[in-house]
Amino acid sequence: SSGINAEYGDVRVINSLAKSNANKTLKEMYESDEREKEKEYQHRVTEVEGGVFTPLVMTTTGGVGKEFETMLCQLAAKKERSTGYRYQDCKRYIRLRLSFSMVRSVTLSLRGYRGGKKGEGTSDELYNL
Numbered sequence: 001s002s003g004i005n006a007e008y009g010d011v012r013v014i015n016s017l018a019k020s021n022a023n024k025t026l027k028e029m030y031e032s033d034e035r036e037k038e039k040e041y042q043h044r045v046t047e048v049e050g051g052v053f054t055p056l057v058m059t060t061t062g063g064v065g066k067e068f069e070t071m072l073c074q075l076a077a078k079k080e081r082s083t084g085y086r087y088q089d090c091k092r093y094i095r096l097r098l099s100f101s102m103v104r105s106v107t108l109s110l111r112g113y114r115g116g117k118k119g120e121g122t123s124d125e126l127y128n129l
Contacts, residue, residue, distance in 0.1 A: 006051035009071065010037055011102075016059045030065035033057045062099075 012033050015021065021029055037055030045053035057065035064072065076091035083090070 006049060007054065008041070008045045008049065008051050009054045009056045010041055011056045011058070012037060013102075014057065014059055016061060016063070026059070026063065029059075030057050030063075034065050034067050 014029055014033055016026060016029060024032070034055040034057050037057065038053065041055075042053050045051045054067050054071050055065070056068045056071065058068055072091060072094060075094050076087055079085070079090040079094065080087045085093075
């Protein structure tokens, strides 16, 4: 074993303004959805895949849960070390790329891929963060 674990994440987007969330604080919403994702995936990822799982919970208004924020900070720190850019700029860049990627994903799921030739627009190209 190389000692490097694969990292897995699953995104959940919640509507903090929904009636079902009216009696919850943002913190409670994030925590309950993170726990739900962990309950659903944690065992499989750690025991079967031998990896690390992070629940990536965010709101429709752009807020992110504690686990998601931690992951964003770690990615920004890595990008800062590898590029020399300021931490804040790296974090902003990652959030921007993530936002565009999610918009693209939603658009594709609603209308389907309308690309050109077969083989163009592979998932690696479409979702490359």
